[in-house]
Amino acid sequence: SxxxxxxxxxxxxxxxxxxxxxxxxxxxxxxxxxxxxxxYGTACAAGNYALGAAATAVRKGTVTAAVSGGVEPFSKIAMLGFARSRAMSGDLCRPFDRARAGMQLGEAAAFLVLEREDQALARGRDPLAVVGGLGLSGDAFHPTAPREDGSGMAAAMRAGLAAAGIGPSEVGWVCAHGTGTLRSDAAEARALHTVFGDQTPPVASVKGALGHSLGAATAVQAVVAVQALRTRTLPPNANLVEPDDSLMLDVVIEPRPAPELRWIMSCGYAFGGLNSALMLGRA
Incomplete structure (x- = not known):
């Protein structure tokens, strides 16, 4: 109110x-x-929704440039709600760790300026990255839990690849949703294996280091992904002590040089089964 x-x-x-x-x-x-x-009120996927819509508007010529991202101030209501749902960790957030026990909330704001490449070059600005496309899907399953087989997440990933016009083998890193909760991390791992098979690219979540900033989370991930593309270095998954071998993922635990890095998939999933996969490429 x-x-x-x-x-x-x-x-x-x-x-x-x-x-x-x-x-x-x-x-x-x-x-x-x-x-x-x-x-966009699409919770943890809002940043991806916003960036995808902004990129489309620029491509269509609806706008010449756009400022797009996400923001999430700290909320006591959100903190209490997640605590009561037992989704919060009593310790650190440990995405993809065998001993993971839940998330830690964060607050953040992250924004990017989107415009056509030729327009940026005409202004004397070097583009930092390109938005290849956005894939979306809905679980139609549960108010808060993802489908355990990760099929809804996988559908968004495939749609993202199709929007960017690339194949799974061209993705060099997945900036994962990775909340550090048992079910969500496991479902995301299944989705990755469904889409990428035995060629699943390296994976990491920023939430171990930055917390889960809800509506700002995928905007933050986009900024991290842009920096990874610029530096050709994969950021690590913080607080990973003992990888969960059952997930069968190559989780990045230290900064990893990636000189051939060209495409990153940044994933975000929200309550209600709103799945998103934003494709970001090297400029």
Missing amino acids: AAFEAAADGAELRIDEAAGSVFAAEVARDRGLAGPLRT
Whole structure:
């Protein structure tokens, strides 16, 4: 519900908390951006949704450039909700670890500027990366749990590959959703094996280091992926002590040089079975 605050003199009425659209509106007002505004309420996949939509709008010529990303301030309500659902770890978040016991929440904001490559070059700016496409799917299964076989996640991954026009063998790293929960990590591993088979690329989650920032999570992942492409180095999966061998994944545990890195798949899945896979490529 909206919270209204009247100024001391009664002359001003502010809406401090309102519908989700306020986030895009605030960024636009702060930066003087008068183009189309859109806020996605797709939880942990929202950053991917936003970046995919922005890339499409730029490609179609709907806008000449776009500022797109995600933000998630700390919320006591979210903290209590996840704690009551027993999804929180009492220790560190350990994605893909045999002893993983849940997530740790984080807060974050991450944004990228998207424009056509020729336009960026004309301005004297070197593009950092390219958005190859976005794959989406729905589980149609459970309000909070993923399908155990990872089939919904796999469908989004395949759609992402198709959108980018590339094959599975061209992906050099998967920036995984990797929340550190038993079921989600296992389902994601099954999805990866379904799509990539025995050629599953190296995998890592940033949530061990940065926590799960919910609505900002996939935007944060996109920034990490861009940096990986620029430096041709795969970031490590923090807090991994004993890899879960049953997942059969090549989890990156230390920064790993990747001179041939060209494509990254960044995955995010949200409550309700909203699955997303954003494809980012080297510029």
